Amino acid sequence: MHIPEPLRHPLGRRTFVTGAATAMLLAGAGVGAGAGPARAEDLVGGNLPDFHPALKDELRFPLAWGTSPHRDFRAWRRAARAKVEEHLLVDRQDRTPYDPEFTDGPGGDGYRRQSVTVSLTRYERVRGSLLTPHGRGPFPAVLLLHDHGARFDIGKEKLVRPWDDDTRLASARAWADKYFSGRFVGDELARRGFVVLSLDALGWGDRGPVTYEQQQALASNFYNLGSSLAGLMAREDARAAGFLAGLDRVDARRVAAVGFSMGAYRAWQAAALSDDIAAAASVCWMTGLKEMMVPGNNTLRGQSSYYMLHPGLARHLDFPDVASIAAPRPMLFFHGAQDTLFPAEGVEAAYEKMRAVWRSRHAGERLHTKVWPELGHVFTAPMQDEVFTWLDAVL
Structure with a gap:
């Protein structure tokens, strides 16, 4: 031939x-x-x-709980978290003061709107939306993490209704209609008594917009500079959790991370990296790595996957292993059975691996996993209502 x-x-x-x-x-x-x-x-x-099957066969995840040489769970958590931190390629010792600046917006339906600008790292200031319920605090709080979706003109606005930009409002409404049953999840949470913080990741909203085709070059340039795009996002999310927990209006013992799609990945990752997160709800992002790396999967296209790629970490830990660093804290994972981004066998393999960890801590009831048979890659009103009820119970 x-x-x-x-x-x-x-x-x-x-x-x-x-x-x-x-x-x-x-x-x-x-x-x-x-x-x-x-x-x-x-x-x-x-x-x-x-020869990709041979590469997959070599992935044994030797630092996973149960196969790691660490038999004490707390020692394992420290070692596993340190391994993740090592592969972020972003300085874990950055203690730059947050130095927040608040700007009031128009009143919401039972809550106060503010824009907040903070320093999550020493490199730049980041603008976000902060919603506070009316009444006396301190309140429970949610770090609300936006998705990817290859839609970059809006970030935080995908989840919190923008109040100062009609163009973004039109984009945000279309996004909410497509994925969230027409709701703004952040505004719903604020009406239900939660302080809500949502910030733009690099490339979205006020920190963008990048184009789809620019993502891979952006990520490679981070690597050339000895840093990491995914690592920066992980570090910023953990720092954002600390900022939110430190607000006077927030009960620091009751802070959750919530996200959809890439935001779901960010939510369980933040819970793994930050003790400021008391619980996390992740909708439509959990799988086993080997089950995801199959012909036809979206990850194989590169581009957007660079926001969730920590080079070399797969030689030590799988996705559910990283999420399990948060055990035995309460965690929720939802999956739509019609979601083509995450094959069902990978989702179930990841769920079972996490169940084993929580059960080993005598905390199986704190891990809530559910597959929605009729749904795809969405976070619909019924799913939201179940998450809200779960948050009320665990916080």
Whole structure:
């Protein structure tokens, strides 16, 4: 069989194949000359190296609870968190004063609106939306973490109704209609008695917008500068949790992280990295890494995955292992069975791994997992109502 020149390896071995070239190569592998085109199920596709099964087999996650040499849970948590911190590539010792500036907005329905600008790191100031219920505090609070969605003109506005920009309001309403049953989740939480803080991640809203095609270059340039885009987001989220917990209006013992999609990833990650988070609710982002790295998965496209990529961490811990650092604190994970981003087997494998950790702490009832059979990648009103009820119970 003729191999196109760009795909030839100096030693005659295939090293990287995609698309039509993949079909040509695999059509001749093990089926004989002249056997015709490869079947769809035979194709690698999606930018995977053709030896990717061997790479996956080498991932044993040796620092996971139960296989780690650490037998004391607290010692394991310290070691696992330190390993995650190491792979963030962002200075964990940054104690830059928050130095918040507050600007009042128009009154909400039972709550006060404010813009807040804070220093989460020494590099730049970050603007967010802060909602405070009417009445006497201190109140429980939610760090509300926005999704990715390849929509960058709005970030915090996806979850908190903007009050000072009609263009963003139109975008935000469309987003809420598409994913949140027309609701602004942050405003709903504030009406129900929670202080709500939502900030833009780098690239969104006031810190953007980047374009979809710029993400990979942005991430690679962080790496070239000895840092990490995903690590910065993780560090900022943990610092934001500390800022929220330290507000006089907030009961520091009752702070939760809540997010959808990439925001869900951020929520369980923040709970793993910050003791300021007492509970976390993650909607539509949990899976096993090996089950996610399959042909056709969105992660294989690169780009948006760089916001959730800590190079080398997979040699030590899987996604559910990182989330389990938060055990035995209350955690909620929802998944839509029709969600094509996360194969069902990966979701269930991750859930079972986490259940084993919480059960080992005699706290199985504190881990709430649920699959919604009829739903896809959404955070609908019924899902929200169940999260709100759960937050009331655990906080």
